[in-house]
Amino acid sequence: MADTLDAAALARWVGLCADRLEARSAELSQLDAAIGDGDHGANMARGFRAVRERVLAEPGAPDQLLKDTGMTLLSTVGGASGPLFGTLFMRMAGALAGATEVDLALLIRALGEGVEGVRRRGRAEAGDKTMLDALLPALESLRADGERGAALGPALQAAARAAEEGCRATIPMVASRGRASYLGERSLGHQDPGATSAAAVIAALAAVAA
Amino acid sequence: MADTLDAAALARWVGLCADRLEARSAELSQLDAAIGDGDHGANMARGFRAVRERVLAEPGAPDQLLKDTGMTLLSTVGGASGPLFGTLFMRMAGALAGATEVDLALLIRALGEGVEGVRRRGRAEAGDKTMLDALLPALESLRADGERGAALGPALQAAARAAEEGCRATIPMVASRGRASYLGERSLGHQDPGATSAAAVIAALAAVAA
């Protein structure tokens, strides 16, 4: 268990995101059908299939890899999640410029940039029942662990758990951003699809760091 | 039981046609749904409702009564049966010009004119699975009884039976006129709706002469 992630590890992360999101495509669309338009799984699967073909065939350095991943998601996912996940990866790439190894401090900086990008792009806040409700708890958990000087692996396991809890916490929320917000109270009682895929992305990162 | 029909009897006939066809409207449309477009009952009911309102409120002499009935059917029934039943009554009216009482011989002449009008207007023949398959047997029966010097009442009872048989005989026919002909062999096994209403019209005449 290394204390940094190199380009190969990050490529494994992106590949694992692709595997898991494609496998869970039907489940994600089902969640979206309940409070949205039922395409979230298809959107993510389409995007990560393209990432696998265009980016993972010849992955570059960390910054290039995440930039290419973000650009590819941006140009293939469409909908709300395309720009948001695209922004997440591209802003992370910006923070990693020139790096060959990513330690916990740099990862926190990168994820912080990425999540901030998502927040600005979507103009959403914690509690709006969106992917931010998975991403923000993961980031906070990482920051707390970083301050405590924790190791990369355990910090990411904790972040994955925080994302998963944040995702479940969307169930009793009323959506106030995205398509689900049109439903008002009717969005109560359903888990947010974007939060679910965001939690899967964090869990995949924890898995490659384990 | 009179041996002639006067204006009042003919008005009772038209009224009875209206009663019976309106009452059987659903059945007639059902028959038409099987081999046509399902509107025959509605068409006949609409037409005879108009006849009741516009003609039977103040029925005229025999020729006027039947001409008004025919014109009203022509302008309210539409579809295939409107011009055909309209023609039937209007051509009968022509044969009754000036008459105040209609005996069997005159009735045969009038019905003959009417049926001939239907034949020409529709360019159909016996066996085409149309209303002619009820009208022609009724006319033949009347003519035979007329030659044998039969009385009006019994002759019309026999004609009604002939029409009814002719109507049932359409069941095993393949339609070659009207909408049902598009079905080809698929029209087999269904009773023709127009023959059914034509038989009802003859039966009503027999009933007022009974």
Place this chain on the structure above:
Amino acid sequence: MKKLINDPERLVAESLEGFALAHHDLVEVHLAPDYVVRRGAPVGDKVALLSGGGSGHEPLHAGYVGRGMLDGACPGPVFTSPTPDQILACTRRVDGGRGVVHVVKNYTGDVMNFEIAAELAGAEGIRVEPVVIDDDVAVQDSTYTAGRRGVGATVLAERLAGARAEEGGSLEEVAGIVRRVNAEARSMGMALTSCVVPSAGRPTFDLGPEEMEVGIGIHGEPGRRRLPLEPADRIVDMLMDPVLDDLPFRSGDRVLVLCNGMGGTPLIELYVVMRAVGRVLSDRGMGLALSLVGNHITSLEMAGCSVTLLRLDPELERLWDAPLHTPALRWGV
């Protein structure tokens, strides 16, 4: 029955009222008897073109009343032909002295009602020239049937003959265009779903979730064959083969294509049909000169389509492009 209506009995009249409201700049609507004419009819010194038939095929016919197309239209009840008095009243209203061409779709009821109206108009001294349209190749054997039905070619005939009338054609010439279009056009249609006649309140026929009906007409009458559902390209082959073989169309022919929706099929699908038609034409060495894609002659909310091909000649191509201004189709003005 899920429809945006108030009462099946009042549907046609209320729809005409809404039509009058939306298009009062182009048409006048008369109720009882129901007919629609060009504003200010009779218009100019021209032959008049009149058509009519059951309602439920909108925009046909009322939507095609206007400059370069129909002078008058007579809508009957849903899927039931108009009556002679209606047609007569409309004929009187549009005749400007040069005669009236009646465009009649070949259905027993339509033919007889128009025939009687023509006799009555003739008796009043109005010259009427009736032409019957029968372009539907799904009806194969015309000796043992009421003959082929009038479908998509009706729209094309109304437009092209309307253009001829507008440029001053005689009664015979305008009727001649209708006959020529009918002679040079062939159609075939199919349904994915039945329609629901409002007064009946339930589907005219039942189709399973994996079935389609091929060879339908435009009155919800079932077609000739019920088949398992196929991809659009295969369906287009099934429609195009009999259409192409019947005329027959030949390599080198320039054609107009009408890709028509039956009412409930969205435009995104009709363009998939159009693509398939284009492929068949180019495989056969035919030229796609003109096209019309959309809901032009419909069967209420039926899902499905029909394809009509018209073999063009220079005169028909010229007439197609002439100025046209109706509620449903408009160009050049």
Place this chain on the structure above:
Amino acid sequence: MKKLINDPERLVAESLEGFALAHHDLVEVHLAPDYVVRRGAPVGDKVALLSGGGSGHEPLHAGYVGRGMLDGACPGPVFTSPTPDQILACTRRVDGGRGVVHVVKNYTGDVMNFEIAAELAGAEGIRVEPVVIDDDVAVQDSTYTAGRRGVGATVLAERLAGARAEEGGSLEEVAGIVRRVNAEARSMGMALTSCVVPSAGRPTFDLGPEEMEVGIGIHGEPGRRRLPLEPADRIVDMLMDPVLDDLPFRSGDRVLVLCNGMGGTPLIELYVVMRAVGRVLSDRGMGLALSLVGNHITSLEMAGCSVTLLRLDPELERLWDAPLHTPALRWGV
């Protein structure tokens, strides 16, 4: 799923191919990335107008590309917004140097994808002016939602701003017309049936045979209220009341009415809706100046309708009548 398609994955591309075939005289279609532009774009010395959004709303947007309306349209997958690279490529293609107005329907995905495209285009030195349309009064509380959705006003804005661009308006003026239309128009829609997204293969929501959904958008998303089916006149009241109260429209206002079909509702019914709208307007002392009845912004095969009212002023009335030539709407040329 009963559709005239070959493969849900290829639906949008195949439909665009058929569209290109039918309208090659007016538009150019580019595939991968998918966009549609006016033939010969950039056209003349004018500001360009571009819109886009998920497919399934046809004729919106590609059907509105042409003189007097859009210069470019970017269709995404069914009900899914187009991507920034698509929008960027189309923006580059239509820009003639005077800038590009982006007409964006207010859906989170559309807004973000257009925003990124505008940033990228801006970085390349193209002046882009984005305007968001949000006319759907069914979404009531915009503080706790993504805001009102863009529906029928989109069609009107595209036409009116397109006319302003055609007559030489500046980037600010053309964008100003889009903003004015959005400010002065309100819409509300309802569904009798759900639609079926091809990739999903089953209805997005279930409605009982006696139920309707009021306050729907255009993506098959359920609306605000499920109610028992009512006659058309009552349904129109339910749509008109919130529309009229919101702006609010006032006695004496002259309005344009868009009676829009959701895709599966036949024209005969839309005119019944039009009649009911006309009665409400005259009861309120408002003037019906212009109307558009038909399938203009749809949800695949959904049955239902929406009503959009636009308060007119002399400039908007003049722009409406200016020459227009697109695959779906045409007049004056």
